[in-house]
Amino acid sequence: MKPTAETAAAVRAHIDGLYRSESRRVFATLIRLLGDFDVAEEALHDAFRSALEQWPDAGIPHNPRAWLVSAGRFKGIDKLRRQSRYDLHADMADIAETESAPPDPDGDGLEDDRLRLIFTCCHPALAAEAQVALTLREVCGLATEEIARAFLLPTPTLAQRIVRAKAKIRDAKIPYRTPEPEELAERLPPVLQVVYLVFNEGYSASSGPELNRPDLSAEAIRLGRLLLELLPEAEVQGLLALMLLHESRRAARSGTDGELVLLEDQDRRLWNRELIAEGLQRVEQALRQPGFGVYSLQAAIAAVHAGASEAAATDWRQIAGLYEVLLKLAPSPVVALNRAVAVAMRDGPAAGLALIDAILAAGDLVDYHLAHAARADLLRRLGQADSALGAYQKALALAKQAPEQRFLQRRIVELGG
Template sequence: MNPSNFSSDATSDVTNLIDTLYRTESRRVFATLVRLLHDFELADDAMREAFAAAVETWPKDGVPANPRAWLISTGRFKVVDALRRQGRLRDLQPEIAARLDDVADSNAARAGAEIEDDRLRLIFTCCHPAIESNVQVPLTLREVCGLTTEEIASAFLISKATMAQRVVRGKAKIREAGIPFAVPSLNELPERLDAVLATVYLVFNEGYAASQGDSLIRVDLTAEAIRLARLLLELLPDPEVKGLLALMLLHESRRMARVSTDGQIILMEDQDRSLWDRALIAEGTALVEQALRSRRFGAYTLQAAISAIHSESPTAEQTDWNQIVMLYSVLQRIDPSPVVELNRAVAIAMRDGPDAGVSIIDVILGRGDLAGYQFAHSARGELLRRAGRPIEALAAFRVALELARLEPEKRFLAGRIRDLTDS
C-alpha cells in the first residue's frame, strides 16, 4: 500500500477497522499479554499502547496481515522498551522469564490437550481455587472479558464499590500467591468448571440483555461467550457444558426477533417466530437432549430445556406452560434463587392466570428479595395490567422505570405507563 495514495476515506476505513478490532479483539490481545507478562497492569498498558500505535502507523503503512499478532508483538515491545527506560526491566525480566518457563512446561505436559485460546486459559487462571469463590467470577468478567465494574455489580445486584474491592482482592491474590498463568491439568478442570461456566454465562447475559447503554443487545459478547463454550466443550464434554452451550444457542436463536427496526423491545409472545434461527434451535435442542440423557445434568441444562420448549412452540398460547412450571420447580430445588422463583411465577401466571403470578411475586418482594431488581417490578406490572388492575400496574411500572438503565427498556416501560395513563 502506497502511503501517498492513501485517501482520507481510506484513513477513515482503517480507523473504523481499528475501532472494530478494539471491540472484538482487545480482550484476546490482553489475555495473551497477561500470559506473557504475568501482570494485569503491564498487560493493560501494553494493549493500549499497541492500539495507539496502530492508530498512528496503520493509515501510513497499511494494515498488517495478522492484526492480532501485530498488536501483541507491538504491545510487548512497547512495555519492554518502557521498562528498560525506567530501569525496571532488570528487576522484572527474570521473574517474567521464569513464569513463561512454567507456562511452557505445563503446556508441554498437556501435549495434545493444550488449550490454544489464551482468553479461555486466563478464565481458568482467574477461577483458581486459591481465589475466593465470590471473587473468581467478577475478576474474570472485569479482567478477561472487559466488562465495567458497574456492569458486573449490576449483574450481581451489589454496589459498585463492593465489586471494585473484590476485583482488587482477586488481582492481589494472583500476584501474592504466584498463581501460574498455565493450563490446568485435566483432573483439575472439574473443580474450576462451575466458576468458568458462570463466567461465560454472565458474559452472554451482558450481551443478550445489556445492563446499561443505548442497545439491548451486544453481539460481540454473545458471540464470544458462545465461542468460549464451544472451546470448553472440546476440552471437557461435560453434560453441563453442553447444557450451557445449548441454553445460549437457544437464546441467541431469537435475537433477530427481540427488537423492532426502530429499537423497541418485543416481548417473546409478540415476536415474529419466523425470524427465529432454526439452525441454532436444532443445534441447541440436540445438545439439551444429549445432556438430559446423561442424567448428570444441572441448572444450565434445565434452563436450556425450558428454552427448548419455547423454541418448539408455534405460539405463546400453544406453549406447554405446565411442563415449564415443572422444570422451574425442579430448578428451584437444585439451584434456589429469587430470580428462578420469579421466572416460575411468570410461568404459573401464563398457565393459571395473571393473579396467580402476582401473588407469588408479592411474596418474593415482601421478603425484601429483588426489591432493587427492575424485572421483578416490570413483570409484576405486566401481570397486573393483564389482570385488569391498571392503578397497581401503573405503580409497578413506575418503580421499574426508576430502576431501569438501558434505554430500550426505559422506552418500553414509558410506553406501558403512557398506555395505562391514556386509557
C-alpha cells in the same frame, strides 16, 4: 507518499474495528507473554497507539492481530526491563523467560489464551465474587462501572475488588494455564457461571442505550464450545444449549425501530432454526448424561419455548414443572419469580400474582425491576389498572436499560399514567 485524509480516516476506522473485535484476544495473549495484568493492559494500549501512528503510512499489515501482539510484547518487555532497574527484587529469570516465550498469536487449539485467562480469573484462591468481576473486566473488557451496575455495587467497591484479585494472582503466583484434567471438575462451576453471565450481558445488557451486545454473546458461545471440547460434561453441554436457544431469538427480540418485543409477541419466523436445531440436540445429550443440573434444566425450559410454533401453543404445564424441579435443585428468588410467571400462564394471573407478592413480601427482589414489571403485567391482565400503573412505575424507576425503560413507559401511557 503521504496518505490522503480519506485513507488515514479509513485506517483509523479499521483500527477502531479491530479494537472492538480483537483487543481482548490480544490482551489475553499479552498476559500469557508478559505475566502481569497491568503491564499487559498498558502494552495493549501502546500497541494500538503504535498502529494509529504507523499504519496510515505503512499500510495495514497482513496479520493485524499478530502485529499488535508483537508490538505490545516489545512494549511490555521494555516496561519490565525499566521496572527491574529500580526493583531490587525483580526476577531477571522471569524477564528472560518472557523475552523467549513464543508469541503464537494465532494458536486456535484447546489451549486458547482467553480460555486460559478465564480459568486464571476463576482460580479457587479468589473469592467467588472476585472471580466473576475480574473475568468480566479482563476477559470481556466490560467497564468497571458496567460491572458495578450489574452487581448493584458502588463503582469504587467493585474497582477495589478487581485490584485485590489481580494482586492475589500476582503475589500467589497463580499460574496462567488451563487446569490439569483431574482439576477441571472442581474448577468448572465458577467458569460456567462467568460464561453465562457474559452471555446474559450480551443478550440483555444490564444498562445503557442498547438492548443487547452481540459481541459478548458470540464470545460466550465460543468459550462454551471450547469448554465442551475440553470437558464434555452434562452441564457444559447444557450451558451451551441454553445459550444457543436464547441466541436463536435475538433477531425477533427487537422491532425495526430497535424497541423491545416480548417473547409472546415475537415473530417466530425470525428465530434462527439452525441454532434451535443444535440447541435441542445438545439439550437431549445433556439430559441423557449423569450429573445434569441447573443449566441443563434451564435449557430444557428454553427448548419447550423453541418447540412452540406460536405463543398460544407453549406448553406452560411442562415449563412450570421444570421450574419446580429447578427451584428444588437451586432455590433462588429469581427462579421463584420465573416459576411464578409460568404458574400465571398455566393457572391464571391471580395464581402467579400471589406467588410474586409472597416473594416481594419476604424482602426478596424488591430492587429487581423485572419482579415489579412481572407483577404489573399480571395486575394489568386482571384489570387492576391503578395497581398495575404503580407497579410499572416502580419497575421504571429501577430499570437501567433504555429499551426496557421505553417499553415500561409505553405500558404506563397505555394505562393512562
